Amino acid sequence: MTGVKPLIEPQERDGVIANPCAACGIRDLVVCGALDSHDIGRLNAIVRQVHVGHGETLFFETDPAANLYVITDGCMKVYKLLADGRRQITGFLFRSDFLGLAFQDRYAYSAEAVAGTTLCRFPKQKLEALLAEFPAMEERLLKLASNELAAAQDQMLLLGRKTAGEKLASFLLTLLHRAALKGQPHPEISVPMSRADIADYLGLTIETVSRSFTKLRKSGFISIDDPKRVVIDDPDALAELAGIDEDFSDDLPTASLR
Amino acid sequence: MTGVKPLIEPQERDGVIANPCAACGIRDLVVCGALDSHDIGRLNAIVRQVHVGHGETLFFETDPAANLYVITDGCMKVYKLLADGRRQITGFLFRSDFLGLAFQDRYAYSAEAVAGTTLCRFPKQKLEALLAEFPAMEERLLKLASNELAAAQDQMLLLGRKTAGEKLASFLLTLLHRAALKGQPHPEISVPMSRADIADYLGLTIETVSRSFTKLRKSGFISIDDPKRVVIDDPDALAELAGIDEDFSDDLPTASLR
DNA sequence: CGTGAAGTTGAGTATGCTCAACGGTGGTGG
């Protein structure tokens, strides 16, 4: 549906930076944090910064898995398709999330930008060489992957066993949780994805998502002016509805939204 | 629902073996394969073999994640529960599968034996020390985890977007695929889990699973005498129904059933 | 100011769920 993407090249954006990785604001959050200030240059040598515009595709499910990415800003969705076009979004990814992990030779899913997104691109082969050299990075990656796995299991519980209302409540709480982790002001959350995307993420139709939003609103749990901004008025009621499975208490490095 | 399990101790079962890991038949398939015959003794020093009987629980979702397990024989199910008892089985695990990967301090799911199951138990702390010492093991684990992740995404597609018939067809094909990988005679597959387990795995009710079996049978795709043994008469038709998403062509080290 | 995309709402429908009954099988105990 969406075409090829323009790749904006690395340093050229805001002038040449000597060692961008060293200055990276999210470095502690991801694989990069496993390297100290001395070794970080090695990573720096293989990264390129890329940009995908709203609605553009970073890679398709069938593409050779040539790169691993870390999001520095924006929002991506990853999804799988059935032959007749039915779509399941398996995750929304934000700043500091990684994507493209595939130790098969092809990606297991397609990746498309929900909003303009900037990513660090690591060539798979070169990164694997670095992983072999710096086991601390590999360990970090394993932990991240294991968090992803836990999040995937939460999502299976949601898809297989929750009602429409419970699904939407869980989704909003996860968004709230993630926003909180990143230090955003509480009550209002940004919902950058369309109702269609939410539907394909929750295993529902657009209409059911819309109706569920309305129901939550009429129950006084949330308020909506702009569909892309939702105010969480009653997080406790929402948690009750969601089934309280959202690990809403502890401050894990949740790989939540996938 | 199920109580505590009896742990049958290691070598005592068939006499003392000097170095069981070295002689292990599935060693190549799992993390253990990353160590050569010299280093395998290190693993051997921390393993214990445990056994869980049919219907017994190995660990619960809330337990501290003290161990990682590899199945040497049998079948386990792992599941998550909602407060009101609704259950989602997130995977069935067989010989050579691992479970208990959780780099949080608690398991993300409960694990119960579908049939009598024997496992190798690795204490998490000791294993992590070994992982640090032998990066090849960590690499192996990362690849396995990344395969799990791909399988989890397949399952999300199934749960969110497939119909009852498609779900069951996909499930049977995955069982067939796994049996084929382990060199079992083709047409008839073993289905050790109950209809209730299948329902909780596919996000359906028992009745719908049963009706879907009947429909597949009446369509001539499968034959059933014993509910625990299913003959796949028309794998192609089944694949067509399933959506042909099952990576049924290539011989990946599929971490399929979860 | 026209057009199209996105979201909401309504009416009717269908897929899968609930409730219920029944048959087969395996384990237990009289």
Added chain:
DNA sequence: CCACCACCGTTGAGCATACTCAACTTCACG
């Protein structure tokens, strides 16, 4: 040895949740 019972799986009838189809509003963008 066989009667009994519990469990599992199957089938039927009715129902509800979420889907389909459709109309309408709003808003962004020419």
